[in-house]
Amino acid sequence: MTSQAVSNAQIEALAQAFADQFESFTRPADPARRQWKLKDTAPEWVRDIVRDLHDGHLPNDTIFRLIRETALTIIDQEGGEDPAGEADIYTGDLLTWAAEDPDAFVYLDEALVAYTPDHFGDLLRLGQGLRREELYTRLRDALIQQLTEESL
Numbered sequence: 743m744t745s746q747a748v749s750n751a752q753i754e755a756l757a758q759a760f761a762d763q764f765e766s767f768t769r770p771a772d773p774a775r776r777q778w779k780l781k782d783t784a785p786e787w788v789r790d791i792v793r794d795l796h797d798g799h800l801p802n803d804t805i806f807r808l809i810r811e812t813a814l815t816i817i818d819q820e821g822g823e824d825p826a827g828e829a830d831i832y833t834g835d836l837l838t839w840a841a842e843d844p845d846a847f848v849y850l851d852e853a854l855v856a857y858t859p860d861h862f863g864d865l866l867r868l869g870q871g872l873r874r875e876e877l878y879t880r881l882r883d884a885l886i887q888q889l890t891e892e893s894l
Contacts, residue, residue: 748889754817756885761813763788764806778806791884795877797845804842812877816885829870836866839873849873 763784766776779801780792795809796802815828830836840846846869853859853868 748886752889753882753885756889757813757816757881760788760791760881760885761810761817764810777803778810780806787888791881791888794884795880799844802842802844804839808839808843808874808877809881812874812881815874815878816882829867829874833863833866836863836870839870840866843873846870846873849876 763781764778765781766778768774768776780789792806792809796805799805830839840850843849849872850865850869852872853865856872857864857868859865859868
């Protein structure tokens with residue numbers, strides 16, 4: 743099965759199965775902040791994709807959140823417009839991303855060069871948008887690869 747033979751419905755179904763492997767929790771120090779992690783029962787292929795999307799960094803709450811949101815985006819938008827680059831709308835969430843994503847400055851630098859934003863808030867949105875676009879592409883490709891491997 744090639745990537746062209748993989749249907750949108752198959753990608754959506756696998757993205758749903760992937761997203762279902764996450765569970766939320768809160769930390770006593772910050773009970774209002776919802777965090778995400780993989781369930782203990784998550785299959786190895788899910789763990790491998792999540793590990794790959796962490797780009798060699800230790801597990802990171804912000805990256806777990808972005809990966810899960812990316813899977814939900816794939817489910818909601820498959821066959822429609824590509825919303826991959828839609829950033830968080832609240833400045834606090836963008837600042838948290840910039841502080842906690844080990845690669846945030848790579849995307850902020852790229853956004854600064856590519857778009858020359860007028861305001862810091864615009865820079866944060868554009869940088870996170872680039873991060874989300876990359877996660878979308880990489881996760882979608884990994885799901886297609888998983889479907890291809892399953893069919894062999």
